[in-house]
Amino acid sequence: MAEATSRCHCSVPHCSNNKQRQPYLSFHAFPSFEYDRKKWVHAIRRDQSMTFTILRGSTFVCSRHFTDADYTSATGRKRLKKGAVPSRFLWNNWGQTARQSVYERVRARHGLCACPILSSDDAQEDDGDMVPEVTAGASDHDYAVAPPPGAQDAAAARINELEAEVRRLETEVMQLRIEHSLSQFQRFCASDEDIRFYTRFPSEEVFQAFWKAIEPSASMLVFWSKAQKKGQTARIEASESHHRSLPLIDEFILYCCRVAAGLKEKMLADIFKVSLSTVSRIIITWANYLYLILGSLPIWMSRQEVNSTMPEKFRQFCPEVRVIIDCTEIRCQNPSALTLQSEVFSSYKNTTTFKGLIGIAPCGAVTFVSSLFTGSISDQELTKKSGILDLLEQGDACMADKGFTITSMLAERGAKLIIPPFKMAAQFSREDAERTQAIARLRILVERAIRRVKEYHIWDTAVPLTMSGTVNQLWTNCCLMSNFQWPLDVKGHKSASAS
Template sequence: MAQSSCKCYCSVPCCSNNKKKFPYLSFHDFPVDEEIRSRWVRAIRRDEGLGFKILRGSTYVCSQHFAPEDTYTTPSSGRTRIKKGAVPSRFPWNDWGKGKGSQARQSVYQRARKRLRPAVLDESQEMLVPGDITEEALPVGGVTKDHDYAYHPSPGKLDGAAQRIQELELQVLSLELEIQQLTVKKQQPLIFKFCVTDEDFRYYTRFSSKEVFTVFWESVYPSASRLLYWSKAQRTAQETPSPQRKLQLIDELFMFLCRVAAGLQEKTLSSIFEVSLSTVSRIILTWTSYLYQVLGSLPLWMTREQVQATMPDKFKLYCPQLRVIIDCTEIRCETASSLLLQSETFSNYKNHTTFKGLIGIAPCGVITFISKLYTGSISDIEITRQSQILQLLQPGDGVMADKVFQIEKMLSEVGATLIIPPLKKSNQLSMEDTQKTQAIARLRILVERAICRVKEYHIWDGHVPLSMVGSVNQLWAICCMWCNYQGPLDIKGDKPI
């Protein structure tokens, strides 16, 4: 193996020798013999591949990596040559060949086994590792390998590793599936976790079924998707895109329904929906204003033709000209500290401070008129005048009411008639008056049922706080209009609503 006379570089890792810097060194090609070449490759710890290829005339090992006894100098030319079968053995990782033999550096297996034996290995179950191979067990002329990647593991270890890999892959797939399921559950609207059956929908939303709620939701969603939160609407009068919501839009409606229909307090809603108390208040105010505008834009008052087309037969028998049945109701409110406000809101009928409103229904049971709430001291006659229901009546219309509604004079001004139970003029009613009283009582019960439905919204269970005065009229109107989604009031009626 002759020394190359061209510009040469050593291919041993961590060696930067070249002919230009060290002209006194000799550089030698890899042997042609395959066995000796493979021993050179193992000795310098480099495998042929994309990053390293052995080419004749360009891949060298410098003479610094050979022992003195492995080289000789030719007398004729003075060139340094390598003895046949010699293998490079002096490298940085074995301290340039010092201490060969019994003092050679321990292999990776030996060093790791020495560290782990006191804590992990059981002497009775120790396995033979490649580092335990002695020189006597090696073939003559063999080279000891001191790196774990130079040894092939036993077939048993490969099978165990493959089984362990398969178990870990299954575990990863299971965890990925679990994460995916949790993500889907988190994205699922909260309303469908609480409301599974129609009974659940009636409790939380007061809608008669899931189907009815879905119809309502699909009708309001296009406009609700452009909602602005109440605080942002206060800051700007321009219609700008709403910020990213913390809840899905349908869950915001569900929160509002839980507050109004189920009567849950805002603190409870904050815990259920995992949002701040201020966010709950902002959502409630926003949806109150929105639903009042949307539902209020629908025509409630029915025309005379619509009333006649949906009128049950028993109404046609006793009062065929009936247009509306009216009655007043009261809801208790918080007592104000001001004596003037106390006197205005105090109701002699309830013996408490109240808000009072007028409700009118068509003979078919649909709520067709909702007045705003007034202070509890107002009379039934005055609330009828101020509610402007008289402006909706036409000549010939009949208005059914309780006998406390002495509004016959006001109705006559618009050509309408008052239908009330006959007043007792003697100690005993006549047969005709008795039958008329019973008939009117049976018909007028529908308005009592409508009022009962409105008050079944649990937001009215306690005393209305004075802090709700700004939105109480809107909430009252929303509850009244939502009653029309609950089905017929008269289950024995023969006309659909």
């Protein structure tokens, strides 16, 4: 019944013996007699099915599962007896090493010698030393052995020492976090000039005021990756947020360094000693958070607010102006798809761009920011889709350049368009020339506002297509945060000092 081929494998569960790795073992085929075969199948705890089929010459049981009594050597060769059944398996504790008793493990844990339990006869023969007799009950229930004297007091004292060490380390960690936070803020905000470069805020006083305003809600900020996993409708607790590698104010400074100073994400990861994925997660999270916070501010000024803050030059030439608008474009990466290329290609800039509309009040504050559209859109279509027409009221005036032929659209709202006059004759009349100069001097305010927004250095290079999901938020944040700089002046004096 034994096989010598090197392809023999044992079919007993949890046994991986085979003839190639254990050539010293013998492998026995299942008996041909049906009754004996069923005994073997029952013994190895397997049932014949599609996953286990007994085949002659390929289904074996190795000799490790038989006892010495199952073999005979009457013919001079060791052979399996007829009717022998395998009986040594993992589930009947064959092949397992004896486990130490609870008594021995407890004694070893306390560093005591585990003495063997001696009978009374052995004790008398052991050099005459007297060893107390141990009853059978004590050897059976050795897990109730009492600890040595003073062990509980020593353990309690050790626990108190470890608790004190934990409290000391927690205090040190908190101090290090505070020092790290202060050092990062002082590193980037040592002077007003540094603050203007890294954050575009005009001074530390303005920065601190802005931070104190957003800090309460920012403390409950949840990372964008966590919000995506939970879903838009799920309620997320602040405690469930991703573990923060940086203090909250450092996250805001990191965002400002990326947007205002234009530092690359790899550089920020090295400066703040965090991973590149953490930098990306912080930027996306803060872009969406500030978009929500700043977007909820009522920046559109009422008619009374516009009149009360209107400079004298506007009162002299066009007192009915409510908003000054203009379109601007930012470069974006050239997509590989030809359809997308045609949509984002701007014939004015001769490159692929995103296009948006900005509106400011006569006082210079940004009061309207549209979403970004593809660069191929016209100024008229962008004005219509931006939603600014819904904000204008009867009697309002909108100032723009000559490219905005939106007179009919404004007339439907009861508003009018103020643009430089078109040249209808060989040369301008004196009145048209004065009007053109006056409108140009006033309309330059929106150009300065756009210049302020583009001084955020994130727009120095083409926007990669990977940022298309957050480019609207970043653009809107830059436009609205420019209102925290020095107010624009018609003469341009204060705007020059802010830049």
